[in-house]
Amino acid sequence: MTPQEIEALFTRADGSFLCARWGRPIVPVVFGIEDATLPVVKGAIEAVVALAGHRMAETDPELGANLMVFFFRDWAELPQVPNLDRLVPGLAGLCTRLEAEGANQYRAFRFDPDGAIRAAFVFLRMDDHLSAVPAETLALAQAVQIILLWSDRAFAAGAPLVRAGEAVMLRPDIAALIRAAYDPVLSAVAQDRSHALRLAARQ
Structure with missing residues (x-):
């Protein structure tokens, strides 16, 4: 390249x-999927983290989990998640905008004082398009897109x-x-x- x-x-x-x-070890947690799919998602994250030569951990001392992945059917579901609006300010307005745009995914990042990635939030609205994508492919694509802060x-x-x-x-x-x-x-x-x-x- x-x-x-x-x-x-x-x-x-x-x-x-x-x-x-990322400036700290990655601690993922996944919401909204069946137990059988959980190892697929976490496995993809682990593979990309290993590729980068970075680290994972069991817990983040400040946040508990610092990579949160949400699978859901409707943007209106997210503002109902307890305390999520504290982690993602302006969540209700964001979801309204994404619904109007017909978006099926969104990623939000938080940063340490030096600018390194501190946390990431991945939102996947499982519309017909995303539902047709194999879980392994979807998980790998998301893992790649959170390992660095790529351009929009x-x-x-x-x-x-x-x-x-x-x-x-x-x-x-x-x-x-x-x-x-x-x-x-x-x-x-x-x-x-x-x-x-x-x-x-x-x-």
Whole structure:
């Protein structure tokens, strides 16, 4: 992947560049799925975290769980979740907007004082489209999209996954980029476009 291609993945619609990774171990919790599907979702998260060379933990000392994944049928369900509006300010208004837009997914991040990812919230409205996606594929796609703070339009032109025969796997160039972004020599947060050059050199 060229430095220009990498830069585009972290350049937001407003033209600003921002690349951030997790600064603490990831502690996931999943709501709204059957017990049989839970290992699939957590397995995908564990695989991407291992790929990055990052860590998982049993609990976050501050938040308990810092990666929350919600599966549901209607955006109106989320504001009914106790205390969720304290974790995601403006939740009711957000859900109203997403419902009006016909959105089926949304990701929100929280950050430590240094700008590293502190927590992430993944909301998946299981409409006909998402319901048709195999659980393994859906879980892997979400794990990839929370391991780094990608641009809001990073994967508009092409998904981070690729089909290999009957299996779906992470694109090799995206996998290499994730590993590079977690190089301990690099800062956890970068707002300078030259960071793309450093990532390209480490692929």
